[in-house]
Amino acid sequence: MTLPPSxxxxxxxxxxxxxSNVDKVFGGTVVALKDMNLTVNQGDFISLLGPSGCGKSTALRLISGLMRPTSGHINWEGGQxxxxxxxxxxEPTLMPWATVEQNVWLPFRLRGKSIRDVQDEIMWALKMVGLEKFQKSYPRELSGGMKMRVSIARSLVTExxxxxxxxxxxxxxEITRHKLNNDLLELRDKLKCTVIFVTHSVFESVFLSDRIVVMAARPGRVSSEVTVDAPYPRTEEFRTSAEYAELCRKASDALHGAMNEHGTRASA
Amino acid sequence: MSTTDMNTATLVDEEELRYARAEKREKIAKWLLPVLVIALAIFLWDRMVVWNDIPHYILPGPGLVLETLIKDWGMLSDALIVTLKITLAALAVAVIGGVGLAILFTQSRYFEMSFYPFAVILQVTPVVSIAPLIFIYVDSRIAGLLLCAWIVAFFPILSNTTLGLNSTDHNLRDLYKIYGATRWQRLRYLQLPTALPYFLGGLRIAGGLSLIGAVVAEYVAGTGGIGSGLAFRILEAGYRLNIPRMFAALLLIAATGVVIFTAASLLSHALLHKWHESAIKRES
Incomplete structure (x- = not known):
């Protein structure tokens, strides 16, 4: 729980x-991801933005290790x-039979740690998402936004x-989404964590990230990268500023560029 | 406080009151109606017998059945205990066997491919047609009865639990994989809880089926004397044209079935009411 200064x-x-040069081909013919190169640095907030079928989720599954690349490499500094x-x-992806704290306990539980040993970590993570009073609740008792917060707490708990x-x-x-966007940035500011965020929304990607990786479909690939150099912390004022509008236009142009690129059908 | 009072005063309008009244009525009717209908049916049964002068060796009245139940209680309760023992033992073995096989099925696809058809064959073959063979090969009568009841009861538990174990949320599965869960952890923390509601559904069916299995097997086995269950008492009473005793034994079997079903439902509610959709009351 020691955090770097900034x-x-x-x-x-x-x-x-x-x-580096990551390809993912399904069934020998469907190219889900072609020649993807991406360097993720500590503290980056990267959005993967693109239409359906651009390989955003495939990229995420490759990074998470749920899939192996057909060719190319994914290397963690210092190993994973x-x-x-x-x-x-x-989706929040919570276990409905388990309480909030038991859900957040999961990553530790799977490493053989008892809930008592990691009580501090669990409470810390719940406090981070503002749900410390709901540790004994069941997921069904929570709203959609709160369930998502539990899910975020679970992802944070191992730091x-x-x-x-x-x-x-x-x-x-939309209202809940804006609130969670704000809270996510606040969290990131506190924890200095590195995030890769997949989204369909230009506005969301600009608001949250400092790097937007714009992807194109058929075959899924990186089309361009937009740097969002607006300073953090970003607040509700930023959401209505001219700077934000201008950045959104830039990202939107990049996205349309990606959708009109050669090799992309004029659909979607 | 006065504002709250005013709010409640204005919030509870005529429609809401009507709704509350309807709900209250429904709550009472839920218990009262079935009781009334059963009472009416028994009353009509009694009147039919009396008005038509039906002799008791053709159709005894409810009073006589009750009288016989009390009079023959010594013999019938012994038989009830025998039937209950076989039913519950068969159910227990069905739970262990059904859940055990389901776990093996989900742990190994090849095991499932090999043995699932076998389980289906056992299930679709009527127990009455296997039972005579079982009683030829199995010396112990109790073991034979148990085997018959088990064959009937285990399949719903097996198929429901297998379905449940395979119904885990795929995102949760991914999450377990990312966090490096072992096969055993995944089974214990993810698949078994997911399968619980399915299993309990199977248990409710299997409870009734194990009773049916026990009764049918006893009909086939047919041997009497000490240690006979309710089914044999019915057969025996039939040979002796003791129709009231047939009814009394029948009553006990039906009651046993109801008790088993209720127990399974209560167990299901106790285990699921905190989290599962099926046990959660809808608001409004």
Whole structure:
């Protein structure tokens, strides 16, 4: 729970993970991801932005180790250990039979630690997402946004080096989504964590990230990268600023560029 | 406080009151109606017998059945205990065998491929047609009865539990994989809890089936004397044209079935009410 003092500016960050020339082919014919190169640095907030079928989720599954690349390499600086990775899915993905604290306990439980030994860590993670009063509740007693917070607490509890988020707020209403966006940035500011965030939303990606990796479909590939150099902390004022609008336009242009690139059909 | 009072006063309107009244009525009707219908049926049964002068060796009235139940209680309760023992033992073995096989099935696809058809064959073959063979090969009568009841009862537990073990949320499965869960951890912390509601559904069916299995097997086995269950008492009473005793024994079998079903339902509620959709009351 010791945190580095602050995230250094982009360009001065230490490397955390590198994807080099990664291809993923399904069934010998469907190219889900083609020649992806991505360097993730410590403290980066990277959004993977793109239309459906652009390989965002495939990239996430490759990084999480759930799939192996057909060719190419994914290398962690200093090797990868269990607990280095936290994952948040599109659904909260909680175990309905377990209380909030038992759900957050899961990563430790699977390493053979009793809930008493990690009580402090669990409470810390719940406090981080503002749910310390709900430790004994069952998921069904919580709202959609609160369930998502539990899911985020579970991904934080091991203090991972990298958190992967696969469209975590896509199923929430806009007001809840904005609130969780704000809270996520606050969390990131406190924890200095590294995040890769998959999203469909230009606005969300600009608000959250300092790097937007724009992807194109058929075959899934990286099309361009947009740097969001607006300073953190970003607040509700930022959301309505001219700077934000301008950045959104830039990201939106990049996305449209990706969708019109050669090799992409004029659909979606 | 006065504002709250005012709020409640305005919030509970005519419609809400009507709704509350309807709910209350329904709550009472839920118990009262079935009791009334059963009472009415028994009353009509009694009147039919009396009005038509039906002799008791054709159709005894409910009073006579009750009288016989009390009079023959010594013999019938012994038989009830025998039937109960076989039923519960068969159910226990069905639970152990069904859950055990289901776990083996989900641990190894090849095991499932090899033995699932075997389980289906056992299930679809009517127990009455296997039972005579079983009683030829199995010396112990109790073991034979148990085997018959088990064959009938274990399949719903096996198929439901297998379905449950395979119904885990795929994101949770991924999460377990990312966190490096062992096969055993995945089974214990993820698959078994997921399968619990399915298993309990199977248990409710299996409870009734094990009773049916025990009764049917006893009909086939047919030997009497000490240690006979309710089914044999029914057969025996039939040969002696003691129709009231047939009814009394039948009553006990039906009651046993109801008790087993209720117990399984209560168990299900106790285990699931905190988290599972099936046990959660809908608000409004």
């Amino acid at each position: 995230i250094p500016p982009m360009g001065q960050r230490d490397k955390l993970l590198e994807m 250990k269990t607990g280095d990775l936290g994952v948040v899915f599109q 991972p080096r990298l958190i992967l988020m696969d469209e975590p707020f896509a199923a929430l209403d």
